[in-house]
Amino acid sequence: MFDMQVSEIQQLQLEVKHQKQHNNHNQDTPMCQKKIQIQDEKKVIVEGDDFLVPPLNFAMVDNGIFRSGFPKPDNFSFLQTLRLRSIIYLCPEPYPETNLEFLNSNKIKLYQFGIEGHKEPFVNIPEDTIREALKVLLDVRNHPLIIHCKRGKHRTGCLVGCYRKLQKWCLSSVFDEYQRFAAAKARVSDQRFCLALE
Amino acid sequence: MFDMQVSEIQQLQLEVKHQKQHNNHNQDTPMCQKKIQIQDEKKVIVEGDDFLVPPLNFAMVDNGIFRSGFPKPDNFSFLQTLRLRSIIYLCPEPYPETNLEFLNSNKIKLYQFGIEGHKEPFVNIPEDTIREALKVLLDVRNHPLIIHCKRGKHRTGCLVGCYRKLQKWCLSSVFDEYQRFAAAKARVSDQRFCLALE
Numbered sequence A, B: 001m002f003d004m005q006v007s008e009i010q011q012l013q014l015e016v017k018h019q020k021q022h023n024n025h026n027q028d029t030p031m032c033q034k035k036i037q038i039q040d041e042k043k044v045i046v047e048g049d050d051f052l053v054p055p056l057n058f059a060m061v062d063n064g065i066f067r068s069g070f071p072k073p074d075n076f077s078f079l080q081t082l083r084l085r086s087i088i089y090l091c092p093e094p095y096p097e098t099n100l101e102f103l104n105s106n107k108i109k110l111y112q113f114g115i116e117g118h119k120e121p122f123v124n125i126p127e128d129t130i131r132e133a134l135k136v137l138l139d140v141r142n143h144p145l146i147i148h149c150k151r152g153k154h155r156t157g158c159l160v161g162c163y164r165k166l167q168k169w170c171l172s173s174v175f176d177e178y179q180r181f182a183a184a185k186a187r188v189s190d191q192r193f194c195l196a197l198e
Helices: A006-022 A073-082 A097-105 A127-138 A155-166 A171-185 A188-196 B006-022 B073-082 B097-105 B127-138 B155-166 B171-185 B188-196
Strands: A034-039 A042-047 A059-062 A065-068 A086-089 A109-112 A145-148 B034-039 B042-047 B059-062 B065-068 B086-089 B109-112 B145-148
Touching: A059 A155, A059 B059, A065 A155, A073 A097, A086 A127, A097 A109, A127 A145, A127 A155, A145 A155, A155 A171, A171 B171, B059 B155, B065 B155, B073 B097, B086 B127, B097 B109, B127 B145, B127 B155, B145 B155, B155 B171
Parallel strands: A065 A145, A086 A109, A086 A145, B065 B145, B086 B109, B086 B145
Antiparallel strands: A034 A042, A059 A065, B034 B042, B059 B065
């Protein structure tokens, strides 16, 4: 094991502190662009711009299918590595101009299926909307693609859950995956929808 | 939206109850093998054996790379769909006979890199062991492969974290992914190791 020197411990404390800040999902912190180098036999944090920043709650779902929260400009370099053909966007709000420019520059097609968020205790996940989104998702001509809403938890989780059911996943495993992203905010209504979609 | 009938609500309550039981990670519950059919205009839960049960904490890491907790016989059908060439096994305990038979039947090669678990507050993740595991992981001739330990959280999370660093992921995103699986039990030592591996 490496011996931890005083400076490394201080850096670790910085990293942990940054990590806690990062949990507020503000990915504009400079730490993401820094890297650790050895200088004078000590590890120091220096500037660097060659690190990739995946969007919030990013994950791979299957070959050619990804999921995440809303991508920001800091995430564009990372998204380029995915060589996306399409984006499935599940919010009703218009797509931001900056993101549209990124899509145009990279010849990425936008498929928008607006689903309202934040209507507790029940969220009406419209059946027709999800069916149309599934059609786009299942068409390999649209791959690679990324599914995203705002935080990549509930609306995205619901579409991915329907995809898993088509993959014949045991319902409990569908829920497990859903909750890994939705955590304590797992919505019964989303689960009811997937159940109803049987 | 579908109208929820009394029987559906009862079934949903069964599902939710099962889900809570399932969080104890006992995947031998019969619910995994049941499916919902329409009988007499009502949805009922019937027997069915064509559902797939991913292992505990299963996820895709990258093309040809998966991660999970320890696979059990109930998971073998699912694992067959992945067409695995290799398994990277990170526990020191001998591989169970049943699992070895599954590997032999499916011509899957086992790569074992034993790392002791559960040594709090610090876990010595041996550097050489992780390096050797990484070599196997990075060699595409071994893909598709699955990385697993016991619960697919810490040892697996550490190896995946090192992989992400090689992919130039921002350190915060590496931690975010690690914590999605390790949840409240995220170990500072695992994070220190990844930091030290820089």
